[in-house]
Amino acid sequence: MAKLIKNGRIVSDDWQIVLLGEDGRAEDLALPAGKVIVPLSVWQAQREPIAARQGEIAVWLDGSDDPAQIVADLAALPLVAIRFPKFTDGRGYSSAALLRTRYGYTGELRAIGEVLRDQFQAFTRCGFDALQPAQDRYTDEQLERALASLGDFSAPYQRSVTETEPLFRRQQRGLAA
């Protein structure tokens, strides 16, 4: 069972993330039993078998995948994941914000791949409610401590998915430091 942070608490679940090997063809990939998160290409190539297992199959997007491609599927998806191939690849932040604000997605939005605690607050502010660091990256104890990173900044300046208005609209500003 993978450990992850969901809505600010540590939980485990049995979603399995499926990657497509370099030579793998999306239409040929055998879907394992149980709850699986498949790449967008597989989601698009195997619509019928996937439809037969509704609620068990979710999709993950890569940085280069346009979230507009799954807009029609959002209502049927139990979970959407966005994969960070490297933690320095920041495209997924924009993808998450788009899913939440433009496409109205309200289900679970999970960050997978190189998910590090020093990005936790930026992830949640862009709309992720589930953060799944790579397995073995953190010990249980480290993950406990990492929860603190979710609150590094208590009064961010900008609007974001979690603060729908910028600080200057949320608060009376100008009180002396």
Added chain:
Amino acid sequence: MYRYDAYDQRNVDERVAQFRDQTHRYLAGELSEDEYRPLRLQNGLYIQRQAPMLRIAIPYGNLSSTQLRKLAAITRKYDKGYGHFSTRQNLQLNWPALENVPEILAELATVQMHAIQTSGNCIRNVTSDPFAGVAGDEIIDPRPWCEILRQWSSFHPEFTHLPRKFKIAVNGAEHDRAVIQAHDIGLDLVKNAEGAIGFRVLVGGGLGRTPVIGKEISPFVPWQHLLTYCESILRVYNRHGRRDNLYKARIKILVNALGIEEFRRQVEEEWIHHKDGPGTLTVDEVHRIADHFDDPAYATLPADDLGFEQKRVENKPFAAWVKRNVRSHKQPGYAAVVLSLKKTGVAPGDITAEQMDLVADWADAHAFGELRVTHEQNLVLADVKKSDLFALWQKARDAGLATPNIGLLTDIICCPGGDFCNLANAKSIPIAEAIQRRFDDLDYLYDIGELELNISGCMNACGHHHVGHIGVLGVDKNGSEWYQVTIGGDQGNDAAIGKVIGRAFAAAEMPDVIAKLIETYIDNRHEDERFVDTVRRIGLDPFKTRVYGEQQTQRKVVNG
């Protein structure tokens, strides 16, 4: 200048706590080198040739005397008693110990300072006109808008890992002194036909490996929409900028690849969703911030000060300093003073802790306790009574800060180069010094007139060599240091990228090369023509012939 409210203070304090914890985890082995790197960079901390380097943010170049005294104290306590002002109006310390950096940041936070986003692939410190608020040609004061951008860009969650660094500059005057055409976003404050304030927005300018002049993406974005428009540009860039090649990751490459029309279309399409949304600026917020930049309590003075005029007539060195280092001011009886950090024998932009303390004292005594840093790596006391100028000049002269060379050949813009920087291919400071020594005759310097000489130690172009009237670029050829020369570059309204004159030179040749370029100018110039004007009029050939022609002749002789 802007003073923090409780929220600004909380943000920098929380940042200090966050970085303290990150550094602790790094030293404890919980964070890898690769994981720690972007975190430290976004707090200004590089690992350099000699030691770590810490780049402290000086937002749009504004500093108070209290802040400058704190910087002096920090350089004494944690460094070697001096600092280096950079071409991005920041201050760099060359010798701090990594484990002390959280403590340095904590000390900075006590005077409303930080090192947030002075490096890394994020939105960097916003830069602007060092004469903002006092220049006679100002249309709109850029400082409130810079502060609005500073707050918006600090820890923006969507843009913490952009493809590459992102620099924004703001100009509000007729003459651009912020080099907005060489920035990722250049903002030009303008009024439209109805008198409404807005921004002409340029995008995709930049120096570095591929120098590009920014292109106009919008002739007028009303002020209310500044942040949503920038956010739209940033989102298109974050999603589509190249991430496969470090050297092709800046927004200029994306804008060039798509073409400005297509890039504009994508930004406008994005903007539809943000425009008039909650990110729209309010009158109240703009007023709240603009109030911090109200004029200081100027005395009512006559335009001319008789004592000052008399000293100018009597004292030739003072008159020379006034001519080169003192600028006119919108307020009668006042002037803006440039303190030169370009004394021969001192690395351009360097300042000692003692000098910092002195400048802080002068700011308190003569300039309402404030000063500015210029991207040319000098300091400005922006509001000095003309009647105080002589006394200030005497103090500055005694402290080695009154070299009367602003805008002249020896007022060299220069990066730290191979003496300090890991990225550099070649040293730059010794080249600057050798040129300064060759041109130490003030009368000759004045005769040459306005000339911008910019030196970068590598193609990252921190020394802005592309936009120097003469640009010098350090290059590596088979492990030795060589220098490529460009002429005809310019910053400001007529910004242009200089052209390479030919093969590169050894360090020892550089003073002679510069001398030949200058001689060619003097032989060919028309009256009132600056070096760069002559280059534009007659082209590169006469300069090339002078520089290379003679050398080729000499070589033939040597070869016998």
